[in-house]
Amino acid sequence: MAILAPTSSLSKDSYSFSLHIQSSTIFGSKLKSGEFQQTRFSSYPGLTIKASRESLGLTQELKSNKLERVVETEDGSDLFEDMKHRFLSFKKHKYLENLEHYQNLAKGQAPKFLVIGCADSRVCPSTILGFQPGEAFMVRNIANLVPPFESGPSETNAALEFSVNSLEVKNILVVGHSCCGGIRALMSMNDEVDKSFIQSWVVNGKDARLWTKAAASKLSFDQQCKYCEKESVNRSLLNLLTYPWIEEKVKKGILSVHGGYYDFVDCTFEKWTLDYKEDNLKEKNGRISVKSHLLWS
16 A cells, blocks of 8 residues: 655645655566566665656656666666576577477476485585486575474474375475574574564574483584584474374385485485384483484585
8 A cells, every 4th residue: 555645845736745655566577478578566665756746757757768777776776687597598508509498397396205304405405415406396585394293284284185195205304404593493492482483483482492402411402403403403303294084194104204405515315214213212311213324524
């Protein structure tokens, strides 16, 4: 909704308005069909527009501009112009050179992996592990957590249900990483304060926090956080088994669950697989049984 508040200065030839935009469709870029693609702007409190009686200067200025520069950084570079070039490079060097593959993907997907990763901008699974379009169904959240089945609906367990039951992925990979802000928030939680959205989410890792506090109590806080970054992955692997349709497939050997840890400080990657046996799930000394534990460095 756009609210126009007149300023105190009015003249015979022009009116000035301060435009406060909360969430409104203002104008759009013209498509080939002659229609307009709507563009939305949100929360720009300092924007001022001057409308003149003398001419349609504002309208003409907007038309001539054609939205060629959508967002500018302080140094004047155009973020979306750079993004456009990257997209066109992808289209030329990836899409068009592998047109048959992308046309097949347009008909459907059959990924072998579900990857659960952190929303952190430094840890893109496709970049780190080289997943190509169609190879991995992905969900990313704060601290790459898997909530237990009884916690109720979330975007993460919706992705679990779709990828396991509909896409029938064969592998679930939970990827943790170094310097995780979500894990740091989990380890810093004060149970007595009101919960933020972040705290309400990372509480799904409370078991990892408890194990870390018990096993690494003599370590510094930073070292405890690093410990918890890996421990939370193991807790998420166990939480996966609280979903009946996941445990059933793991038990039958048609679905495997794996943990991973990316350390971007020294660029190493650890990978391990949950060794599913009912006896192994009875944790000993707070550890779960794993196999195929590898370090890529």
